[in-house]
Amino acid sequence: MNDDPQDLKQRVNRRQLLKLLGTVGVTPIAARLLPDLLPHLSDASPAQDKTESRRIRQWVLVFDLRKCEGCVTIGEAPQCIEACNAEHFVPKGQEWIKVFEMESPGGHSFFLPRPCMQCENPPCLNVCPVGATYMNEEGVVLVNHERCIGCRMCMAACPYAARVFNWEQPENPPGATFATYSPEYPVPHRQGTVEKCMLCAHRTMDGKLPACVEGCPMYAIYLGDLTEDIATNGKDVVKLSLFLASNSAYRLKEELGTRPRVFYIPGHGQESGHDIDEHRPVIPARSWQEQGVSLDDPQGGH
Amino acid sequence: MDTLTDMQQAERKLEVVVLRPLTQTSRRWYVWTASLLVIVGIGIVAYINQLANGLAVTGMRDRVIWGLYITNFVFFIGISHAGTLISAILRTTHAEWRRPVTRMAELITVVALSIGGLMPVIDLGRPDRIPFLLQYGKISSPIVWDFISIATYLTASLMYLYLPLIPDFALAYDRLRGATSSIRLKLYGLLSLGWLDLPEQRRRLTRGINIMMILIIPIAISVHTVVSWIFSMTMRAGWNSTIFGPYFVVGAIFSGIAGIITVMYVFRRIYHLEDYITAKHFRYLSYLLLAFDLIYLYFTFAEYLTTGYKMEEGENFLLRELLVGQYSLFFWVFVVGGLLIPATIIILPWTRKIPLLVLGSILVNIGMWLKRFVIVVPSLALPLLPTEWGVYIPTWVEIAISAAAFAGFALIFTLATKLIPIISVWEMKEGWERGLTARAPEPARSAPTLAPLAADTGGADEP
Numbered sequence: 054m055n056d057d058p059q060d061l062k063q064r065v066n067r068r069q070l071l072k073l074l075g076t077v078g079v080t081p082i083a084a085r086l087l088p089d090l091l092p093h094l095s096d097a098s099p100a101q102d103k104t105e106s107r108r109i110r111q112w113v114l115v116f117d118l119r120k121c122e123g124c125v126t127i128g129e130a131p132q133c134i135e136a137c138n139a140e141h142f143v144p145k146g147q148e149w150i151k152v153f154e155m156e157s158p159g160g161h162s163f164f165l166p167r168p169c170m171q172c173e174n175p176p177c178l179n180v181c182p183v184g185a186t187y188m189n190e191e192g193v194v195l196v197n198h199e200r201c202i203g204c205r206m207c208m209a210a211c212p213y214a215a216r217v218f219n220w221e222q223p224e225n226p227p228g229a230t231f232a233t234y235s236p237e238y239p240v241p242h243r244q245g246t247v248e249k250c251m252l253c254a255h256r257t258m259d260g261k262l263p264a265c266v267e268g269c270p271m272y273a274i275y276l277g278d279l280t281e282d283i284a285t286n287g288k289d290v291v292k293l294s295l296f297l298a299s300n301s302a303y304r305l306k307e308e309l310g311t312r313p314r315v316f317y318i319p320g321h322g323q324e325s326g327h328d329i330d331e332h333r334p335v336i337p338a339r340s341w342q343e344q345g346v347s348l349d350d351p352q353g354g355h
Numbered sequence: 356m357d358t359l360t361d362m363q364q365a366e367r368k369l370e371v372v373v374l375r376p377l378t379q380t381s382r383r384w385y386v387w388t389a390s391l392l393v394i395v396g397i398g399i400v401a402y403i404n405q406l407a408n409g410l411a412v413t414g415m416r417d418r419v420i421w422g423l424y425i426t427n428f429v430f431f432i433g434i435s436h437a438g439t440l441i442s443a444i445l446r447t448t449h450a451e452w453r454r455p456v457t458r459m460a461e462l463i464t465v466v467a468l469s470i471g472g473l474m475p476v477i478d479l480g481r482p483d484r485i486p487f488l489l490q491y492g493k494i495s496s497p498i499v500w501d502f503i504s505i506a507t508y509l510t511a512s513l514m515y516l517y518l519p520l521i522p523d524f525a526l527a528y529d530r531l532r533g534a535t536s537s538i539r540l541k542l543y544g545l546l547s548l549g550w551l552d553l554p555e556q557r558r559r560l561t562r563g564i565n566i567m568m569i570l571i572i573p574i575a576i577s578v579h580t581v582v583s584w585i586f587s588m589t590m591r592a593g594w595n596s597t598i599f600g601p602y603f604v605v606g607a608i609f610s611g612i613a614g615i616i617t618v619m620y621v622f623r624r625i626y627h628l629e630d631y632i633t634a635k636h637f638r639y640l641s642y643l644l645l646a647f648d649l650i651y652l653y654f655t656f657a658e659y660l661t662t663g664y665k666m667e668e669g670e671n672f673l674l675r676e677l678l679v680g681q682y683s684l685f686f687w688v689f690v691v692g693g694l695l696i697p698a699t700i701i702i703l704p705w706t707r708k709i710p711l712l713v714l715g716s717i718l719v720n721i722g723m724w725l726k727r728f729v730i731v732v733p734s735l736a737l738p739l740l741p742t743e744w745g746v747y748i749p750t751w752v753e754i755a756i757s758a759a760a761f762a763g764f765a766l767i768f769t770l771a772t773k774l775i776p777i778i779s780v781w782e783m784k785e786g787w788e789r790g791l792t793a794r795a796p797e798p799a800r801s802a803p804t805l806a807p808l809a810a811d812t813g814g815a816d817e818p
Contacts, residue, residue, distance in 0.1 A: 147417075153740050167740065180588060182498035183484075183491040202487055203410075203480020205420040206498050210589045214739045218420065218480065221411035244409045245480025309590055 122322025136268025398759020418745025431471030438464025693722010
């Protein structure tokens with residue numbers, strides 16, 4: 054309609070300006086987004102330095118499988134699961150720590166408790182669209198249930214199947230509505246959000262051992278701290294690095310590069326008197342309701 | 356009347372045929388729309404049930420965390436690629452035969468995207484927290500990539516649908532005066548943005564369309580690429596693949612072409628568009644369909660052979676279940692019914708007939724839906740630690756909502772045909788004008804059959 058030279062000139066100028074603005078604007082944005090897109094390419098060491106100097110704990114779990122016999126020799130359900138269920142009022146049908154019976158070469162089997170691996174490079178964290186899953190300063194992967202939108206992408210991403218979902222509104226213990234929710238102790242539980250083991254962040258905060266560590270009658274579970282290089286099962290205290298190295302500890306699916314903070318010392322419960330030729334299946338664990346715990350005695354399971 | 360040239364007669368007839376559905380509605384249309392509404396209504400009831408009782412009313416559980424909803428999501432996003440291909444690519448390459456089918460194709464894109472985009476929302480555990488995606492959106496998440504690219508694609512394809520509609524809205528405004536309600540007339544007037552068919556207006560419109568048709572191609576490719584990355588950004592067997600992006604894009608275009616052939620056939624039958632949508636259109640589109648069929652077959656072969664040849668435990672478990680195990684029926688119906696039979700129908704000259712081509716296209720989309728199902732579910736059911744396979748049996752809620760999604764797709768289409776001309780009239784005319792100057796005139800072929808009709812409709816047309 055109006056193609057006079059004046060107008061054309063203005064338009065060209067505007068276009069050049071936009072181009073310039075675009076280039077200036079896009080470059081720093083792209084530069085800032087790149088580390089977000091590929092988080093593990095930027096080395097995690099700076100964060101570690103910081104926590105090292107400030108002596109913030111870096112929690113790990115060690116499962117001494119020489120002691121773990123799935124609680125079959127004592128004729129009980131795995132006590133770690135029941136303690137966890139009671140501690141967190143874990144919704145019925147869920148197990149935040151699960152005990153698997155693994156096949157060993159030669160046809161025998163051993164027991165493998167699997168909590169959340171608290172990966173240093175957690176695949177679940179990167180894929181969360183709203184940042185509901187995050188890692189706290191102590192290296193524990195937490196879920197903010199007030200943020201979680203329930204897309205379950207983290208469950209798809211987790212190679213250890215450590216996450217579970219509240220498909221319906223879970224039953225909460227009486228009085229839970231008045232409990233103060235925190236990602237470290239996610240009670241009351243909420244429908245449509247993802248749950249998982251959070252290494253009893255609320256207990257370690259107070260200098261207590263996680264419920265599973267305390268609940269294990271065989272003292273097979275150790276809570277360790279990488280910064281102090283120390284670990285304990287509630288009875289013995291060991292030097293973590295030496296304990297892991299001298300007992301050929303391994304981690305699950307190490308080849309995936311998730312760098313789990315849960316270690317296993319190979320064994321089949323021999324130190325707890327498990328006879329490898331005698332096959333007994335794991336007994337199903339009781340929920341907190343079946344154990345009859347309430348909010349007043351949160352350690353009821355132990 | 357006698358002074359009208361062949362060309363003018365053809366144009367007049369085109370206008371009548373295309374504008375007729377906007378003013379005349381048959382009883383069958385009401386019955387059809389009502390039945391679709393019933394199905395959508397049942398779906399809404401099912402969704403309300405799901406909102407009230409949580410996702411526990413679905414067959415999804417902690418192992419198989421995604422099911423029909425995500426399958427439908429991938430399926431509808433795939434169908435949406437029809438618009439891009441037919442319209443943008445054919446426009447860019449100046450394929451003249453595209454003219455009568457671009458509008459339908461663009462409409463498919465918008466409708467399928469809307470339905471497809473709704474599916475993950477229905478799948479959410481906390482749909483009330485959707486705004487968090489904007490508030491706290493994290494760029495490292497494939498879900499956010501999807502959100503961005505689908506929103507961009509929907510915006511762009513709405514613009515791309517609207518731009519070529521402007522002259523047709525003006526036409527509807529001119530021609531339907533007196534034949535329709537004044538509100539609707541006003542709407543057409545408003546939407547035509549004062550279109551007077553001035554050379555400058557035409558120049559600008561063409562420019563706008565040209566920009567959009569180029570822009571929309573990378574956007575569309577990005578959409579199905581990031582849809583696939585929801586899966587392949589994880590380390591699960593079957594999903595942990597580098598070719599998933601292109602594999603999904605090809606699959607999307609493949610099912611999109613099949614979608615447009617089906618839709619074309621339905622509209623041709625119902626609105627008597629036989630003069631405009633001819634055997635040639637079915638033939639050409641089925642050649643494209645064949646090309647993508649073979650590319651998809653090749654991708655499928657490449658994907659499964661390279662994983663199956665090696666001994667990786669998870670991949671081998673999965674492949675065995677797909678080929679001979681619990682999912683083998685789905686898998687082989689997809690391969691034979693969705694790839695091989697349609698390809699055969701197109702390749703053999705004596706089966707290359709419109710009804711069979713449409714049947715082939717429907718088979719393609721049944722096969723592609725099953726393919727999406729065996730992409731989504733088995734990789735989730737596969738044990739990550741030594742346990743049993745996860746079980747997934749969809750419940751009536753999921754089935755009702757899925758049925759409502761398909762019915763909703765048909766419903767939006769049905770309603771749209773009452774509002775917008777289903778063939779781009781001005782682009783058809785433009786094609787004829789160009790045809791007259793450049794090559795043999797296209798309308799001449801239909802001219803003989805046209806004479807009585809033109810006389811018949813000419814009077815009714817002019818008030």
